[in-house]
Amino acid sequence: MTDVQPILAEASAAPHSAPVSAQVPLPQVPLPEPTTLHELVMRSLDDDQAQEVVSIPLEGKSSIADYMVIASGRSTRQVASMAQKLAERIKHAGFGHVRIEGLPAADWVLVDAGDVVVHLFRPEVRSFYNLERMWAFGDQGAA
DSSP: OTTHHHHHHHHHHSOOOOOHHHHSOOOOOOOOOOOSHHHHHHHHHHHTTOEEEEEEEOTTTOSSOSEEEEEEOSSHHHHHHHHHHHHHHHHHTTSOOOEEESTTTOSEEEEEOSSEEEEEEOHHHHHHHOHHHHHOGGGSOOO
């Protein structure tokens, strides 16, 4: 019993310190860096909680890009935010500058990143234009 008492006395005499969780950071497992522009776009949209993300390979269908990515946001604010963050991430990853069109209204925002073209919509606008049907014609059987 006498061995325990000095330890308890030292612990109570020690100055108040921060909780253990604040002193020892939890190890974070880094995500692998995206190796392609397409991977970066898909991860960015996932991080920003884009809805109904569709990636359409354009190889053999068009020379404008390698992929067309179509996604929805819940509001004009989310659509605009996703577009701006995507452009920022692409630039910081070293893939160059992108062109953005439609940002002021943010009903339909086009992000042209060169090899990947991204269309971000509000759900109502997306269903009206139905780009998936127009561009994915070779991937589906006759309807």
